[in-house]
Amino acid sequence: xxxxxxxSENGKEKNDSARVTPWEVQGRIDYGxxxxxxxxxxxxxxxxxxxxxxxxxxxxxxxxxxxxxHRDLDSILRKVENREKIYxxxxxxxxxxxxxxxxxxxxxxxxxxxxxxxxxxxxxxDDEKFLYSQDRTREEIKRFTYENILxxxxxxxxxxxxxxIVDTKHIKHLYPISLEIAKRxxxxxxxxxxxxxxxxxxxxxxxxxxxxAPCLLxxxxxxxxTPVLIPAAIDQDPYWRITRDVxxxxxxxxxxxxxxxxxxxxDAPGGKMSSSKPGxxxxxxxxxxxxxxxxxxxxxGGQATVALQxxxxxxxxxxxxxxxxxxxxDDQKDSDERFVKxxxxxxxxxxxxxxxxxxxxxxxxxxxxxREKAKDCIQKYxxxxxxxxx
Amino acid sequence: xxxxxxxSENGKEKNDSARVTPWEVQGRIDYGxxxxxxxxxxxxxxxxxxxxxxxxxxxxxxxxxxxxxHRDLDSILRKVENREKIYxxxxxxxxxxxxxxxxxxxxxxxxxxxxxxxxxxxxxxDDEKFLYSQDRTREEIKRFTYENILxxxxxxxxxxxxxxIVDTKHIKHLYPISLEIAKRxxxxxxxxxxxxxxxxxxxxxxxxxxxxAPCLLxxxxxxxxTPVLIPAAIDQDPYWRITRDVxxxxxxxxxxxxxxxxxxxxDAPGGKMSSSKPGxxxxxxxxxxxxxxxxxxxxxGGQATVALQxxxxxxxxxxxxxxxxxxxxDDQKDSDERFVKxxxxxxxxxxxxxxxxxxxxxxxxxxxxxREKAKDCIQKYxxxxxxxxx
Numbered sequence: 001x002x003x004x005x006x007x008s009e010n011g012k013e014k015n016d017s018a019r020v021t022p023w024e025v026q027g028r029i030d031y032g033x034x035x036x037x038x039x040x041x042x043x044x045x046x047x048x049x050x051x052x053x054x055x056x057x058x059x060x061x062x063x064x065x066x067x068x069x070h071r072d073l074d075s076i077l078r079k080v081e082n083r084e085k086i087y088x089x090x091x092x093x094x095x096x097x098x099x100x101x102x103x104x105x106x107x108x109x110x111x112x113x114x115x116x117x118x119x120x121x122x123x124x125x126d127d128e129k130f131l132y133s134q135d136r137t138r139e140e141i142k143r144f145t146y147e148n149i150l151x152x153x154x155x156x157x158x159x160x161x162x163x164x165i166v167d168t169k170h171i172k173h174l175y176p177i178s179l180e181i182a183k184r185x186x187x188x189x190x191x192x193x194x195x196x197x198x199x200x201x202x203x204x205x206x207x208x209x210x211x212x213a214p215c216l217l218x219x220x221x222x223x224x225x226t227p228v229l230i231p232a233a234i235d236q237d238p239y240w241r242i243t244r245d246v247x248x249x250x251x252x253x254x255x256x257x258x259x260x261x262x263x264x265x266x267d268a269p270g271g272k273m274s275s276s277k278p279g280x281x282x283x284x285x286x287x288x289x290x291x292x293x294x295x296x297x298x299x300x301g302g303q304a305t306v307a308l309q310x311x312x313x314x315x316x317x318x319x320x321x322x323x324x325x326x327x328x329x330d331d332q333k334d335s336d337e338r339f340v341k342x343x344x345x346x347x348x349x350x351x352x353x354x355x356x357x358x359x360x361x362x363x364x365x366x367x368x369x370x371r372e373k374a375k376d377c378i379q380k381y382x383x384x385x386x387x388x389x390x
Numbered sequence: 391x392x393x394x395x396x397x398s399e400n401g402k403e404k405n406d407s408a409r410v411t412p413w414e415v416q417g418r419i420d421y422g423x424x425x426x427x428x429x430x431x432x433x434x435x436x437x438x439x440x441x442x443x444x445x446x447x448x449x450x451x452x453x454x455x456x457x458x459x460h461r462d463l464d465s466i467l468r469k470v471e472n473r474e475k476i477y478x479x480x481x482x483x484x485x486x487x488x489x490x491x492x493x494x495x496x497x498x499x500x501x502x503x504x505x506x507x508x509x510x511x512x513x514x515x516d517d518e519k520f521l522y523s524q525d526r527t528r529e530e531i532k533r534f535t536y537e538n539i540l541x542x543x544x545x546x547x548x549x550x551x552x553x554x555i556v557d558t559k560h561i562k563h564l565y566p567i568s569l570e571i572a573k574r575x576x577x578x579x580x581x582x583x584x585x586x587x588x589x590x591x592x593x594x595x596x597x598x599x600x601x602x603a604p605c606l607l608x609x610x611x612x613x614x615x616t617p618v619l620i621p622a623a624i625d626q627d628p629y630w631r632i633t634r635d636v637x638x639x640x641x642x643x644x645x646x647x648x649x650x651x652x653x654x655x656x657d658a659p660g661g662k663m664s665s666s667k668p669g670x671x672x673x674x675x676x677x678x679x680x681x682x683x684x685x686x687x688x689x690x691g692g693q694a695t696v697a698l699q700x701x702x703x704x705x706x707x708x709x710x711x712x713x714x715x716x717x718x719x720d721d722q723k724d725s726d727e728r729f730v731k732x733x734x735x736x737x738x739x740x741x742x743x744x745x746x747x748x749x750x751x752x753x754x755x756x757x758x759x760x761r762e763k764a765k766d767c768i769q770k771y772x773x774x775x776x777x778x779x780x
Binding site: 169202 | 520524559578587597598
């Protein structure tokens with residue numbers, strides 16, 4: 001649920017070496033091709049109209065195609081229009097601290113929660129992140145889990161409508177239903193979807209039903225089949241793909257999905273922001289001087305010299321600073337203007353970097369205050385209302 | 391943890407079609423060959439001497455070679471001799487009601503608990519039994535779990551020293567440590583040990599670390615590496631084989647094991663007693679007339695007619711009635727006499743059947759009373775002291 005964006009709808013950036021799995025996002029991503037490969041649907045103008053009918057507007061993340069793909073979104077929005085109760089479900093793999101790329105789908109999820117008055121399950125897959133890396137200890141993951149919970153709460157979810165599930169802590173709620181799911185997925189199916197091999201540990205092979213479980217949990221909580229919408233980055237789609245098959249066989253709704261792109265890495269033209277590479281992203285806990293330095297060192301789409309920039313203009317579409325500003329801080333009109341000024345040579349990288357540093361520091365300063373306050377209300381958000389301590 | 395016995399130490403009954411896995415025991419079992427195949431050790435006279443030093447006697451199930459094989463039993467008995475604290479761990483897969491074959495290792499486990507003053511973890515793998523069968527529902531498994539718990543308590547374990555773990559109910563205690571185990575087992579290892587294939591469901595592939603977890607749980611409970619001895623039927627050995635490798639890598643003791651044979655099926659010369667085939671075994675809930683009928687219909691090693699029996703004698707080693715009486719009810723001297731009388735033609739099958747029916751009905755009548763009483767004290771035995779209700 002984080003970042004690597006290339007404006008690849010225009011087809012310029014197709015690259016066969018791109019690789020998108022739940023554990024790995026590599027190379028330049030052609031989102032149009034991902035829609036074809038994953039068999040999802042692009043978000044159509046009809047869907048934007050549905051949103052507008054419900055919310056009275058089209059959220060910028062939809063307008064800007066940051067959320068660009070879906071499964072059954074039209075059908076679940078019809079349910080919302082018919083005032084049917086739906087659940088939202090999203091998650092976080094606590095492999096490190098949270099950066100701005102992680103926040104985007106959460107901010108959109110909070111927006112949907114407010115507009116739809118929906119309950120939200122927020123799953124933290126601490127088990128997955130432990131199983132995936134040979135080096136990480138459970139203690140490290142636990143610390144990241146705690147820190148990530150503060151970020152989640154900082155986004156402002158409604159505590160009455162939000163339950164955070166930490167897999168190892170709340171496994172008793174997930175495990176029974178995960179068995180029902182696991183029983184219906186063969187190794188050959190899982191291998192085809194996730195690319196498991198002989199050297200994959202059996203924890204990873206057994207894990208997908210745990211991530212699938214919150215898709216069905218709302219039906220158990222409500223005592224009747226209950227529709228679920230998952231806002232998340234596109235790399236998580238394989239989990240829901242297998243869940244959708246199983247859910248239907250079990251008599252539940254297939255979980256609907258709305259897929260986001262990734263925020264690009266700050267330090268290179270391609271590549272995803274990464275929790276484990278601090279230089280690639282601005283983290284919610286970065287000190288102002290760290291943010292300044294990261295933005296100052298950021299890769300841009302600018303030319304090698306001011307003179308060349310004035311002459312040829314910059315490559316905004318290749319510029320992470322541009323995309324950060326566009327997705328996060330600029331409104332669309334300002335961003336369109338920034339784009340035109342950049343490509344026509346009327347804007348220097350220093351100006352954009354200065355905007356990004358200022359906006360990011362201000363945003364993070366606010367978030368940090370909320371993170372502090374969050375420490376006192378973790379319990380309210382936890383699935384069992386049991387405090388989470390480290 | 392149940393029954394198929396052929397007195398195969400003498401090498402007469404070797405049969406290549408025998409198959410022993412945790413989920414399937416088929417064909418006539420050559421226990422000597424199993425020791426070679428599984429790479430376990432036979433129980434030596436030195437070990438019997440160790441037992442005698444500790445308990446002041448040699449339990450009939452050891453003397454009669456019902457427990458016939460082990461891993462590291464000598465080393466864990468030395469710890470017991472040195473008054474080191476050890477845990478016992480055994481389990482039950484609740485795929486049906488409990489029969490007399492299941493009870494034997496439990497009775498021996500209770501004996502060890504009393505003699506060693508050991509804590510016992512008793513795991514009920516309701517998850518495994520659900521995952522293994524396409525037909526079984528979680529509700530059915532839950533009912534069997536409840537009934538099986540009554541049987542376990544009826545054996546007379548010390549409630550202060552015994553904790554029953556029902557996997558789906560107590561998963562939060564098993565799951566974190568199972569992740570540590572799972573991370574250290576590759577699919578290729580699990581495939582080699584358990585014979586997983588492309589059509590195996592991913593729940594089964596992910597399950598072994600859950601059965602391994604109680605081997606390490608005592609070390610977590612005690613806060614230091616704690617030795618564990620597992621009395622169980624030999625078919626469960628693959629689980630502990632992989633656990634032993636992992637435990638050592640994690641800095642824990644390898645779990646020691648003592649392996650039992652199976653009680654033979656009542657209705658055929660080969661084959662294991664089975665929860666799902668009522669005719670093959672005497673169940674703890676059978677009514678007296680049912681027991682009478684099963685014993686009356688039992689296969690025996692007798693000749694076709696009384697005259698032939700008198701002439702040639704019976705084949706006691708092939709006779710489930712003989713083995714039931716020998717393992718369960720006769721003392722060794724009486725059993726040896728029964729053997730000689732049978733093979734010399736001085737005993738008719740009707741007499742043995744009459745003994746078995748009488749003894750079984752009396753045994754079950756007592757057990758049924760204990761099962762009734764057990765209903766009121768389930769909570770005392772459960773891991774969290776949380777009641778188990780259906």
